[in-house]
Amino acid sequence: MSIALLALAAPLIIPVPAHAQATEDPVVRTDAGWVQGETTAEGRQFLGIPYAEPPVAGLRWREPRPVKPWQGVRTAQDFGDKCVQAASWDPGYERPSHTEDCLDLNVYVPEKARTPEGSARRAVLVWFHGGGLTAGAGQDVVPDTFARQTGTVVVTVNYRLGAMGFLATAGLDGEARDKVSGNFGMLDQQAALRWTRANIGRFGGDPGRVTIAGESAGGRSVCTQLASPTAKGLFRAGIIQSGAYGDCGARTHETAVAQGAAFAQKLGCADVACLRAKPPAEILAAQSGFDWAPVTGGAFLPRQPKEAFAQGAAAGVPVMNGANQDEGRLFAFARFDLSGTPLTADRYPTVMRADYGDEALARYPLSSYPAPTIAYATAQGDQLFACPALRLDSTLAGRGKVYAYEFADRTSPPFASLRNLGTDFDFGATHVNEVQYLFKHFGLPSPLNAEQRRLARQMVQYWGSFVRDGVPRAAGQPAMPSRPGAVLALRTTSAGGNETSATVHSEHRCNLWDAETVTQNG
Numbered sequence: 001m002s003i004a005l006l007a008l009a010a011p012l013i014i015p016v017p018a019h020a021q022a023t024e025d026p027v028v029r030t031d032a033g034w035v036q037g038e039t040t041a042e043g044r045q046f047l048g049i050p051y052a053e054p055p056v057a058g059l060r061w062r063e064p065r066p067v068k069p070w071q072g073v074r075t076a077q078d079f080g081d082k083c084v085q086a087a088s089w090d091p092g093y094e095r096p097s098h099t100e101d102c103l104d105l106n107v108y109v110p111e112k113a114r115t116p117e118g119s120a121r122r123a124v125l126v127w128f129h130g131g132g133l134t135a136g137a138g139q140d141v142v143p144d145t146f147a148r149q150t151g152t153v154v155v156t157v158n159y160r161l162g163a164m165g166f167l168a169t170a171g172l173d174g175e176a177r178d179k180v181s182g183n184f185g186m187l188d189q190q191a192a193l194r195w196t197r198a199n200i201g202r203f204g205g206d207p208g209r210v211t212i213a214g215e216s217a218g219g220r221s222v223c224t225q226l227a228s229p230t231a232k233g234l235f236r237a238g239i240i241q242s243g244a245y246g247d248c249g250a251r252t253h254e255t256a257v258a259q260g261a262a263f264a265q266k267l268g269c270a271d272v273a274c275l276r277a278k279p280p281a282e283i284l285a286a287q288s289g290f291d292w293a294p295v296t297g298g299a300f301l302p303r304q305p306k307e308a309f310a311q312g313a314a315a316g317v318p319v320m321n322g323a324n325q326d327e328g329r330l331f332a333f334a335r336f337d338l339s340g341t342p343l344t345a346d347r348y349p350t351v352m353r354a355d356y357g358d359e360a361l362a363r364y365p366l367s368s369y370p371a372p373t374i375a376y377a378t379a380q381g382d383q384l385f386a387c388p389a390l391r392l393d394s395t396l397a398g399r400g401k402v403y404a405y406e407f408a409d410r411t412s413p414p415f416a417s418l419r420n421l422g423t424d425f426d427f428g429a430t431h432v433n434e435v436q437y438l439f440k441h442f443g444l445p446s447p448l449n450a451e452q453r454r455l456a457r458q459m460v461q462y463w464g465s466f467v468r469d470g471v472p473r474a475a476g477q478p479a480m481p482s483r484p485g486a487v488l489a490l491r492t493t494s495a496g497g498n499e500t501s502a503t504v505h506s507e508h509r510c511n512l513w514d515a516e517t518v519t520q521n522g
Helices: 003-008 144-150 162-166 184-203 217-227 253-266 272-277 280-286 305-310 328-335 348-356 358-363 372-396 450-469 510-521
Strands: 027-030 033-036 043-050 073-075 104-110 122-128 153-157 168-170 179-181 205-215 237-241 319-324 402-407 487-490 499-501
Touching (some): 043 144, 104 144, 104 184, 122 184, 122 450, 144 153, 144 450, 162 184, 184 205, 205 217, 205 450, 217 237, 217 305, 237 450, 328 372, 348 372, 358 510, 372 402, 372 510
Parallel strands (some): 033 073, 122 153, 205 237, 319 402, 402 487
Antiparallel strands (some): 027 033, 043 104, 168 179, 487 499
16 A cells, blocks of 8 residues: 555544543644534534635645645634625525635534544535535535534535636737636635645545536536546546536636636736736626636636536546426526516517517416416526426436436425515415525524424435435435436425426426427537
């Protein structure tokens, strides 16, 4: 066995510095130094561990570098700073963050995960947060109960966002040395995975059994990492929750560079040195109106993810993939009702024609829905999330097992950001709503009734089984299907319970939206 492998296999019970022995809080040695977490009712947690050097000054828009070792014991009992982002309606995001020193992660360990040397280590879930690649942080979910219930170790990750994470240039001053790749947020995720591979064994986790997962932009991140050659070997499975939108598409290098040039012009900069000198607040103020997303054309992502999947040039690992039944209701509410201009019956045909065309208007007649906003939201959710998820199932099927689900609890309580608005809008099984069935969303309890708590326990079993064994199972429940076109509909007992559906493609009118995709891409 090599010295590197011996280091990974080092005993979990290791000597603790004398000055740290007086406390009952757990202390673990990482490859950069000792960290001291804390014991909770659910197990042990280590918060705000840096996994890379702060990307500040000359390291802004550079690939992440390994964190420098520290002396003594570092306290790991508070979340690190959120990466640069604007304020939002989410709890804890009332103020913007202008902090670039944000490349931290959090580790949640079941109480009994500190196993004797030689015993089996626990499977690991690494969670990438959502937020449109412009917002959010690893602390958006607190998975301590999930870790305990599933017997897994869970890692949640911060990564660079917006312009800080996805600016691309071609050398604004004409010099190749100033090229900026545009994939820094994704490279941060890979750095966190390398940290996990090197260190998670010391927390009781198995570095050979890592599953990456995420919701919305976090799910898109998983989809992107599945297609990245530089991510191979960093994980053995993936979970994509509402992340297949846009067919996991990335910006072309040409598009990204053009957007980068426009962004630089907005800041009055002619070169990257000028951009690096701008304070984070100015970068944040200038980034609105641009598409911050991964970029194709380099070593990280040579081709579009769907092309990589179709051509077999992607990680052939088991995948769980799904969407929510009413994804579009969140977005339609935000566009119309939240702004005080609910969509009316008179405006509905005009808006639908402008956004989706005459055929979509005919396929989503207003008479079939309780309100115009709901009708529009149904079309939006089908086009943006449901049908791309089903297409991804088919594309990935040739590379390995793909297990498909649809979260369909239309009685689910709106997630915390929406509950705080005090609206009676019917969100149904909208975007993000499934997260609170798996984790403490924003660290808060969710008002689930008895039926919903039962469904939540079943979902935790499905997800936990997949993380541990690569196959999603739940006691006494139907298997999650792994054949294209079939999904496991996740519902409460009074709504029919969990059942396999082979009609979800037609229910979401995917023959319309698939044809639109062929036309747009063709």
